[in-house]
Amino acid sequence: MQYQTANPFIPQLDYPYHCCTFSTEYFQQSDFLTHNITMSQKLKNAVPKRRVEYLAGRICAKQALAKIAITEFEIDSNEDRAPIWPEGVLGSISHTQGVAMAMVTDSLDVRGVGIDIETIMPNDQEQRLKPQILHPLEDEAFKALSEHISCPLTVIFSAKESIYKALYPSVKRFFGFDAAKLLSFDERQLCFEITEHLCDEVPLGTRVNVLYQTNALFAFTECAFP
Numbered sequence: 001m002q003y004q005t006a007n008p009f010i011p012q013l014d015y016p017y018h019c020c021t022f023s024t025e026y027f028q029q030s031d032f033l034t035h036n037i038t039m040s041q042k043l044k045n046a047v048p049k050r051r052v053e054y055l056a057g058r059i060c061a062k063q064a065l066a067k068i069a070i071t072e073f074e075i076d077s078n079e080d081r082a083p084i085w086p087e088g089v090l091g092s093i094s095h096t097q098g099v100a101m102a103m104v105t106d107s108l109d110v111r112g113v114g115i116d117i118e119t120i121m122p123n124d125q126e127q128r129l130k131p132q133i134l135h136p137l138e139d140e141a142f143k144a145l146s147e148h149i150s151c152p153l154t155v156i157f158s159a160k161e162s163i164y165k166a167l168y169p170s171v172k173r174f175f176g177f178d179a180a181k182l183l184s185f186d187e188r189q190l191c192f193e194i195t196e197h198l199c200d201e202v203p204l205g206t207r208v209n210v211l212y213q214t215n216a217l218f219a220f221t222e223c224a225f226p
Contacts (some may be wrong), residue, residue, distance in 0.1 A: 002026055003035075003059060008099060009220040012188065012211045015113065016067035017103040022056040024049055035059055040077050053100065055185060057093040060102035064091070068106050092116075092165045096218065103222070111201065112225040114165030118158040119219055126153035133157050135181035135195060145185055154219045156182060159190050159210040162223040166208070170201040170225065180208065188212065190221075 002023040002116055012015050032039045037058045043051055061075050061083065068089070076084050085091045091104040092115045103115050121129070130153060133140055138156075145152040162178050167175075180192040194206040202225075210223045 003056065006099070008215060008218060009101075009117075009213050011115070011220075012213075013103065013222050015103050015105040015107070015224075016064050017101060017115075018060040018063035018067075019099070019101040020056055020060055021098055022100060023098060024052045026060050027052045031055060035062075037062065038074050038076075038145045041180055042077060042081070053095045056100035057102060060100050061091060061093055061104070064102045064104045065089070068104060074128060080174075090169065092162075093188065094123060094161075101220075102178070105224075109155050110224045110226055112166040112169040112223075114162035114167075114223045114225075116158040116161035116165070118154050118161075120214070120217060120219055120221075121154045121157075126151070129153060129157075133160070135178045137195075138181045141182040141184065143160065145190075147170060148185070149214060150212060155190070155212050155214065155221065158219045158221040159192070159212060159223070162210055162221040163192060163208050166223040166225040167198065167202055171198045183207075195224050215223055 004021050006021040007019055022101055043149055070086055073086050078084060089104055089106050090113045092113050093102045094115050094117045096117045096119045097115055101117055105113055152187055161178055163180050175198055179196050181195055182190060183193050184191045188211055190210045190212055192208045194202055197204045210221050212221045
């Protein structure tokens with residue numbers, strides 16, 4: 001596997017992170033040994049693409065953890081595929097076509113952190129997927145965002161992925177895209193409202209802010225749940 005440190009986006013959250021580009025073309029199973037990372041048993045029947053993505057994400061996580069002086073920690077996955085972080089650490093991993101990133105924090109000021117990188121969808125794909133991603137009462141905010149950026153659904157999809165990751169340590173169960181709806185936005189941030197009671201820590205009406213950036217290829221979002 002060809003691996004190279006890269007920074008297509010500079011996160012706005014002030015937490016340690018690491019980003020890389022990777023290629024699946026030359027992947028070999030021995031790449032796990034090369035990077036001193038154990039492949040999860042849950043991947044024993046996975047296709048090579050999934051194994052490469054897992055490895056790239058774990059490489060980034062390993063580098064990010066080293067920035068808070070945590071080394072030699074194996075990041076396995078729960079049954080729900082969520083990474084198992086060291087005690088006292090919150091983190092998030094994301095990958096898309098040839099790019100992976102991980103962010104971690106040992107801050108006591110947050111209950112969850114989530115990041116997400118998405119390849120920008122073509123316009124016809126955005127139109128097709130709108131009913132699956134948007135909340136029924138999100139149309140007005142979505143239309144306003146559409147006038148501001150060229151890939152509104154990609155950004156909202158990515159933001160809701162980041163929200164899910166940031167809230168999961170509190171909620172500890174699956175919840176869908178319609179559990180959050182966009183209320184407002186500015187040049188760097190989206191504000192969402194939680195539309196159902198997810199848990200005592202995340203009741204109906206909770207406001208969640210998500211930072212966002214885009215370039216020609218990708219959308220990147222990040223969320224810290226205080």
